[in-house]
Amino acid sequence: MNAVPSQNIITAAILVIGDEILSGRTKDKNIGYIAEYLTAIGIDLKEVRVVSDDEAAIVEALNALRHKYTYVFTTGGIGPTHDDITADCVAKAFGVSIDVDPRALAIMQERMAKMGTEMNEARLRMTRIPKGADLVHNKVSGAPGFWIGNVIVMAGVPSIMQGMLDEAAKKLKTGTKMLSDSIRADAREGDVGTELGEVAKAHPDVSIGSYPFFDDKLGPNTNIVIRARDQQKLNEAKAAVEDMLARVKKQLAQAGAR
Numbered sequence: 001m002n003a004v005p006s007q008n009i010i011t012a013a014i015l016v017i018g019d020e021i022l023s024g025r026t027k028d029k030n031i032g033y034i035a036e037y038l039t040a041i042g043i044d045l046k047e048v049r050v051v052s053d054d055e056a057a058i059v060e061a062l063n064a065l066r067h068k069y070t071y072v073f074t075t076g077g078i079g080p081t082h083d084d085i086t087a088d089c090v091a092k093a094f095g096v097s098i099d100v101d102p103r104a105l106a107i108m109q110e111r112m113a114k115m116g117t118e119m120n121e122a123r124l125r126m127t128r129i130p131k132g133a134d135l136v137h138n139k140v141s142g143a144p145g146f147w148i149g150n151v152i153v154m155a156g157v158p159s160i161m162q163g164m165l166d167e168a169a170k171k172l173k174t175g176t177k178m179l180s181d182s183i184r185a186d187a188r189e190g191d192v193g194t195e196l197g198e199v200a201k202a203h204p205d206v207s208i209g210s211y212p213f214f215d216d217k218l219g220p221n222t223n224i225v226i227r228a229r230d231q232q233k234l235n236e237a238k239a240a241v242e243d244m245l246a247r248v249k250k251q252l253a254q255a256g257a258r
Helices: 019-023 030-041 055-066 086-094 102-115 121-125 158-169 189-202 231-257
Strands: 010-017 043-051 071-075 098-100 128-130 134-138 142-148 151-154 179-184 207-215 219-228
Touching: 010 030, 010 055, 030 043, 030 071, 030 158, 043 055, 055 071, 055 086, 071 158, 086 098, 086 128, 086 142, 086 151, 098 102, 102 121, 102 128, 102 134, 102 142, 128 142, 134 151, 134 158, 142 158, 151 158, 179 231, 189 207, 189 219, 189 231, 219 231
Parallel strands: 010 043, 010 071, 071 151
Antiparallel strands: 098 128, 134 142, 142 151, 179 219, 207 219
C-alpha cells in the first residue's frame, strides 16, 4: 500500500501491562475499545503488546514503542499495590525522577475527605508521577493517569481507562480518517483470493482485506473490507472488487454447469 503523506498519518501503539492479563485471570476489555476510539478520530493503531509486571520488560517495550509511533497508550499498573510499577518504569524509560506530585496529592486528598477515608501509604503511591509529566484526570476514582512525551499512561479498569482516554483525546493530534466499506462476496475466500490480489495491486492506495466466515445457509463465505483515506479511491476499488466478484461467480457457475 502506497504511503499517504506523513503529515496526514498519526500512529499509535498500546502497551498492556499486568500479570493478570497474561495469566488469563483478567480478560482484557481495553484493546478493542481503544482501537475503535482511535480509528474514529483518525489515529492508526499499529501495534499492541502485552507485558508482565516486570520492570525490564516494561521499560524495553516502552522505549521500543515510543520511538516508533506518534503515541503510546499504556493500560494497567498504576494502582495502590506493590506490583503496580508502571509509573516507576515510565520514569526510568524517560530517565527522570518520580515522586509524590502536589497536583495529584491535592486531588486525592480532596477525594479522600469527601469519602471520609484517610490517605494511607497505598493510596499515596497513586500520587507518584514522573517529573515533567502532565496529569490525565480521572473522573471515576480520582487517582490520575499521566502524559509524558508521547506516552499516555492510563488505568487498567475499563471504566476508568475510558474516562482517561476521553480526557487525553482533547489534546491528541489526529490525522486523516480511514474510510471503510465492506462487501459480502458470497464466494469462498479461496475462489477469489488470486483475483482479489490483482485488484489490490491495481489500487495501491487502498487496503483490501478478506475475512472468511461460515454462513448457515451458503456455507463458507467471505467478507471483503476496503479501506482508504480518499473517498473516490475507496469507491473505485469497491467497484473493481464488485466487478471481479461478478466475473468469478459467473466462471464458477459455468464450470459447475459442465
